[in-house]
């Protein structure tokens with residue numbers, strides 16, 4: 001909380017500059033925090049993050065730790081035992097003038113008899129001259145070095161940022177290509193689906209045509225059951241046609257019969273009621289013809305077809321068809337020429353022996369060209385049908401391939417490749433570096449391995465699973481807090497960018513979890529592995545440089561400020 005207070009006060013003090021450089025500023029306090037060290041009217045000081053504790057202002061920097069947060073001893077090492085989490089101040093402030101920028105040093109390094117030039121180039125941390133140590137001011141020299149270093153970093157960032165922009169451009173191109181591919185594939189798939197439908201219909205037509213041809217030509221090409229099936233289909237079709245026609249004719253006949261009965265009733269009435277004394281030739285002729293018609297036995301009278309006749313017709317129309325199963329040949333029946341079945345007619349007891357002898361004789365005749373070799377009859381479908389089916393299969397294969405390509409393109413488009421998809425063009429780019437007993441290898445958005453340098457063994461560390469953007473403001477290193485470190489080399493290293501690639505599902509660790517890796521990225525002009533640590537058993541942390549996370553000038557200024565404060 002106090003750390004926020006400090007930064008809030010920074011703005012006020014930097015703009016006003018009121019207290020900067022005033023003699024009342026306690027040792028170890030940055031000008032920007034001067035406001036926090038103004039004595040109260042009663043000349044007291046209240047611990048910064050423990051407001052219940054108030055001490056005389058004279059106790060500030062008296063080399064005795066009064067405040068649990070160490071805020072009363074910003075200029076001595078008296079509160080150096082206070083843990084980082086409880087500390088209410090950033091450390092001892094070194095102004096580092098002239099030639100450099102101010103920075104903090106941990107309280108434990110104040111008056112420890114060592115000149116900590118990398119953090120406090122003005123030597124002010126050894127103000128007490130413990131053990132006779134006197135630290136000269138080297139800020140012009142250190143400032144120059146740091147400026148060079150930061151200048152170099154800025155150059156790298158800018159170069160990296162240019163490459164990052166190029167990666168983003170390529171990512172957009174790849175995306176566009178994939179989107180175009182998806183559109184094109186969707187069109188092609190529709191048309192192939194249509195073609196498959198059409199070709200399937202064509203197969204059906206050709207099959208029907210070929211079947212009809214085979215039956216019409218009475219060809220023996222169609223064999224056994226297949227032949228019965230073909231005949232069945234044709235005969236049943238014909239029977240159905242006849243049944244329908246018979247039913248129609250029966251209906252028509254019924255109507256005609258009724259009309260005829262009606263006409264006969266009229267004519268009979270005419271004959272019974274006409275007056276023969278009228279010399280009407282027309283009527284007389286009609287009556288004569290009616291008599292001839294009746295005499296010839298043509299009259300239907302009121303008669304109908306007999307019930308038996310009607311039943312026969314009903315039976316014909318709705319009756320069961322042919323029992324085709326009875327007509328089906330047994331397996332193999334009709335497929336082997338008679339000459340090959342001689343032994344079947346022999347008595348059971350000697351059939352086996354004869355069979356063997358016949359086989360030998362048959363083979364002898366075949367071998368000597370006396371008998372053609374028995375080749376099972378070709379039960380294959382007609383070529384036209386095979387060809388039509390092959391056309392379907394070809395288009396179907398193409399369709400399956402296109403559907404797979406579409407799926408791949410769509411899933412490729414759905415992968416999270418980070419901001420502006422900057423990692424998209426890097427997918428599959430692999431880098432490796434030896435550390436300790438192993439060469440560590442990882443491929444962007446693919447796999448990671450640990451390969452032994454002693455033998456040919458290697459362990460799979462996992463597949464790329466996800467990308468994580470870490471809020472760098474949350475990391476301690478980014479807060480501007482000084483860490484105790486003896487590694488001066490770290491000064492030269494670029495900070496992590498807050499982008500982490502996660503790999504998991506690797507080879508199972510003996511008595512442990514499947515191996516996994518975390519790839520923490522920093523800005524670099526080329527892809528490189530800076531370090532790999534096995535941070536927990538079978539959990540590996542890579543530090544990898546890549547232009548993909550370089551912010552260039554946009555990020556440089558802010559990073560420079562924090563780095564100078566953090567690292568010096």
Ligand code: MAN
Nearest residue numbers: 450459509510512534537538
């Ligand atoms: C191998 C390596 C090590 C790992 C052990 C665990 O030796 O993968 O990194 O710690 O296996 O048994």
